[in-house]
Amino acid sequence: MSNIVEHSVEIDAPVEKVFAYVDDFTHTKDWMYGLSRIEPVGEQLTGVGAQYDGTMQVGVPLKSRIECTAWERDRLIELTSVKGIRNTQRWSFTDLGGDRTRVEAWISYTLPGGPAGKAIASAVKPVVGIAVRHTSESLVRNIEAL
Template sequence: MSTIVEHSVEIDAPVPQVFDYVDDFGNTRDWLYGLERIEPVTEQLRGVGATYEGTMKVGVRLTSRLRCTAWEKDSFIEISSLDGIRNTQRWRFTRLDGDRTRVDAWISFDLPGGAAGRAAGAAVRPLIGVAVKHTSQRLVENLEARSA
């Protein structure tokens, strides 16, 4: 069964700056809640085909190989799992008045079935709200500090 999380945040920074920050895997540990490790497994680091191995700890430790499956400069990033915990992340970037940006995040994930999946789900689901709130706050803080 899929769990879907949707969230939007407004950032006082221009779209190109926000997009480049989110699109740079080297920044991800600075803002993505629970991310313990992310490493490229391809020479390509951005755009469709860029592939990473990552580990998150959100109640339990989750490992997955992820590939960028859709990418439009300053507009949209989609990342999908190739193995591990099935998940898809979609990030949309919209220019607002002045140099403000709205980031809309859509994240879907499936935990394994059986007793292990139920145990992981029980540990992870209560932390989703915390993770989304923390991730949003860090994105805003980090990007607004950079554009100040």
Template sequence: MPVIEHSAVADVPRSRAFAYVDDYRSVPKWMFGIRSFEPIGDIDHGLDAVYSAEMQIGPKTLRSTLRVTEWIENRSLTLSSVEGFSTVSKWSFEDTPDGGTRLNVDFAYNFPGGLAGRALGALVEPVVGQAIRHTESTLRRELSAL
């Protein structure tokens, strides 16, 4: 499973950055390609929350059901797919000396095997790095506007 690691600094306190990333309603505002991100069931954040996600990459729409598999308030959260497009994204949050937040993300993904998986990989892989950079800059801009 390929993994992309990225880090950035936002000029907001860690608790505010975490709360924003943890709020499912904000995800389509900052995450590249996300068309919808909705809770499934009664839990809408925290450990074991489950979400239905739809992402548009080029002409392809990818769907996934994601579960929060790790959640430590103001420190880290991990979303792991349980159905659909296979991904794991781990977010961690650290204080910076000037009162800001260092955001670290590890994004892993896997395409299905066979011809369909290779075709999807050929479509998606060239834009993954760009998507991570776009997500990071949009997230920093959204956090600064809070």
């Protein structure tokens, strides 16, 4: 069964700056809750086709390889798993004018079935709300401090 998390924040920074920060994988561990490892796979670091191996610590370690499946400068970044825990992350950016940007996150994830999946789900579920709140707050704080 898929789980979906949606959240949006507004940031006091121009859309170009916000997009560039989110698009740069070297910053991701600074703002994404629970991300303990992210490494590029190959030489492509951004845009459709770029791949990354990552591990999230959300009660239990969840490993996944994600690939950028949609990318539009200053508008959209979509990452979909190709290995490991099934997930899709869609980050949309809206220029609100006056150097303000809205970032909307849509995240879908599917945990494995059976007894192992139930154990993972019981460890992950209580952390999801904390993760979304922490990620949003960190993203806003880090970009506005640039």
